[in-house]
Amino acid sequence: MPYDRQCQIFSEEQRQSLRTGGAILRDCLKHVAGLVRPGLTTLDLDRAAETFIRDRGGLPAFKGYQGFPGTLCTSVNDEVVHGIPSDRVLLDGDIVSLDGGVIFDGLYTDACTTAAVGNVKPAIRRFMEQVEETLEAVIRDVVRSGVRVGDISAFIEQRLKKGGCKAVPVLTGHGLGDTLHQFPDVPNVGKAGTGPLLPLGTMIAIEPIAVLGSTEVRTADDGWTVVTRDGSLACHYEHSVLILADRVESIA
Numbered sequence: 001m002p003y004d005r006q007c008q009i010f011s012e013e014q015r016q017s018l019r020t021g022g023a024i025l026r027d028c029l030k031h032v033a034g035l036v037r038p039g040l041t042t043l044d045l046d047r048a049a050e051t052f053i054r055d056r057g058g059l060p061a062f063k064g065y066q067g068f069p070g071t072l073c074t075s076v077n078d079e080v081v082h083g084i085p086s087d088r089v090l091l092d093g094d095i096v097s098l099d100g101g102v103i104f105d106g107l108y109t110d111a112c113t114t115a116a117v118g119n120v121k122p123a124i125r126r127f128m129e130q131v132e133e134t135l136e137a138v139i140r141d142v143v144r145s146g147v148r149v150g151d152i153s154a155f156i157e158q159r160l161k162k163g164g165c166k167a168v169p170v171l172t173g174h175g176l177g178d179t180l181h182q183f184p185d186v187p188n189v190g191k192a193g194t195g196p197l198l199p200l201g202t203m204i205a206i207e208p209i210a211v212l213g214s215t216e217v218r219t220a221d222d223g224w225t226v227v228t229r230d231g232s233l234a235c236h237y238e239h240s241v242l243i244l245a246d247r248v249e250s251i252a
């Protein structure tokens with residue numbers, strides 16, 4: 001691993017490739033979220049995502065990654081992350097996170113949104129909004145060159161708490177670029193002023209992953225799907241962001 005202890009910095013040419021790949025991913029997740037309705041299976045969503053990405057010249061980054069079979073991780077209700085697309089039928093009132101990655105010109109981008117299936121209870125809608133707003137707020141108010149990873153972690157932890165939910169400590173954001181997961185880890189809990197400094201020109205995937213109940217999770221028998229131990233709901237949003245001199249750019 002070339003980037004196991006230092007942040008990758010991207011040239012202007014690489015940034016353009018990240019923008020192209022990131023736009024494919026962003027548009028893909030928007031497209032697939034728009035398809036979500038009761039009666040579809042998570043595999044239907046996965047196939048739509050793969051076609052969308054390949055038709056635009058990208059490669060599905062998750063497919064085959066450490067043997068993962070899908071283009072998307074589709075995690076329903078108490079599934080937290082890494083749900084395998086299957087013949088599971090989405091039901092009215094479910095929520096499903098759609099986590100995807102794209103490789104373009106050899107560079108990785110990673111993003112996630114959570115979609116409501118049909119009519120979802122207002123309390124669950126509010127939960128989703130809190131997690132999404134936490135992601136938007138940390139990018140707007142905290143992320144820039146020279147901050148420490150712990151500044152991001154502490155903000156996410158506190159903002160989720162204020163919103164009535166909790167971050168899952170064992171699941172983190174990460175650096176990415178030449179590989180899907182590289183230095184640094186970006187935890188969703190932590191202490192301000194600690195951890196690695198983020199340099200100008202690097203990219204990180206920021207991904208608040210929150211639950212309404214206990215933060216204890218376990219891996220299901222399929223070896224991939226992470227679920228809450230108490231069966232409570234989970235929600236996940238993620239952007240890959242590039243840290244520039246004058247702004248933070250959401251790449252995907």
Ligand code: MG
Nearest residue numbers: 110205207238
């Ligand atoms: Mg990620």
